[in-house]
Amino acid sequence: MTAKKIIRQLHLWLGLVSGLVVLVVTLSGAVLVFEKELEPLTSPSLYYVQPGAQRLPIDSLKKQAERFNPAMKLVRVEMEPHAANRTMLFFGKEGTVTWMLAVNPYTGAVVRAADFEKRFFRILLNLHRYLLANELGKAVTGVCCLIFLVLVISGIVLWWPRRWKYFRQRIAIKWNGSFKRVVWDLHAVGGFYVHLVIFVIAFTGLTWSYKWFNNGIFLLFDGKPMVAYKAPANKVMQPGGAGFYERVYQQANQELAYKGSMVIQFPPSDSIAVTVTKESYEARITNVVDFIYYEQGTGNLLQKRLYKDQSTGMKVRRAVYPVHTGEIFGWPTKLLALLACLVAASLPVTGLLIWLKGARGSEPKQKVKCKKIVLHTLAEVNAARIK
Template structure:
């Protein structure tokens, strides 16, 4: 058996083993590419309001969100200081269930409160990462992701033409050919055109499947494991007075004046400071986040963790998410990611069809037996 035949068998059986999981993960990934845009259109009342004359203090909005269900322990609030039409989104926990509570920042009215886990895109995300099976599903998707990387590499080896004069044949689908030929072309040629993108998305996807891969990013770029950063404790413990969170909100906006989404995290204990994160929407790529830490009660700035001061490993780790989702350069790369995911989802289907057609063609042929005709030789007289 030649090397290429071994690679062909490896590609075939790995594809058959992981095909269903690859189909589910890539198709759900395609749905998630434009998650924010679709979510804002489909659930507009959760995210947008008609701007009023003045926004209410954050402390008042927190009280209104808490009044939705006093049993919910609020953990954070998400705001968009640069967009006057955006709602204040509060998140909290109750009996291991996360809730989302949207509040009108001008009237204080609770627009809606819903369990986060029941929302469509949350379900799709759990399907994408865990196959709706928690840790067991995570293990399956992780192994399938590794297999998919092998499939991409072996697929390119099998696609590679023996001679360059056949290159055109390997880069254009012959739609006028037989069904079997069209299916093969869609599988091989379609996979060729998106192989770099789907390889990058699968490769970065390993970050969420394996700790060793995530730690490897820091080992490669920093020469050491990631240093965990803890929220600094309060230097003096004092109760938060009226208007405290509004004070922190205004201070953080002055400290980080650019446009972006701000998240203020409510401390779990009285000893911990208040952490504020803000994503810089004016940066060249997404997921550029700065951290600020304020003392509870006094509002004094205890520390900051700015993106520009982060290690190379952390900056690379920050870039993993936009690469994986295709949002790295906005709409153009998102469209490419959507197309690539759809093509990747078609590969297990066309691969199965190729195998079934090939299996049918491998049926043993009937051996035609030759018929021997015995002719009587006339006897010659002696």
């Protein structure tokens, strides 16, 4: 058996084993590419309000959220300082349930409350990463992700033409060909055009499947494991007083005076500083986030952890997510990721049809050749009979 036949068998059986998981993961991933754009459209009451004359202080909005469910402990608030028509989203824990409260920043009213884990896109993400089966599902998707990388590489080897004069046949779908030929072309030609993109998406996906891969990013670029960052301890212990979080918000906006989304983390204890993060919408790439830590009570600035000062490993790790989702350079790369995911979702289907129908790209040529041999043999037999 030749090397190419071995690779063909490997490609076939690995594809059959992982096909269903690949189909589920790629289809769910295609929808998740535009999660940030689609969710506000599907749940406008959760994100949009009619702008008012003046926004209420964050401390007042926090109290309103706490009154809505006294059994809940708030952990953070997310906001868009530049968008006057956006709600403030408070997140709180009640046992194992994470609540998401949309608060009107002008009236203080809780306009909507939702179980964070039961939102459509959260369920879809759970399906994408865990197949709705927790750690078992994570193990399955991780293995299938590795298999998919092998399939992409072996697929290119099988696609590669033996002679360059056949190259044009390998980059165009013969729509007027037989069903088998069209199916083979959809699989081989379609896979060829997106193979680099789907390889990168699958490769970066290993970050969430395996700790060794995530740690390897820091070892490769920093030469040492990832440094775990924690909010510093307060130097002075005193009550925050009225308007504390509003002051923190105003100070953070002055320190980070660019357009972007902001998150204020409410400390789990009185001894821990308040963490404020802001993602820049003005950076060349997405997921550029700065951290600032403020002392509880006094509001003194304790520490800055700016993106520009991060290690190379941390910057690469921050880029992994937008590369994986296609968000890295905005709409152009998102559309590219969407197209690649849809083509990748078609590969298990066309691959299964190829196996069931025996469709091979070289098969039509082989049939013609065999037909000529048979006709030539019959002609020789008839000539012998005439003699």
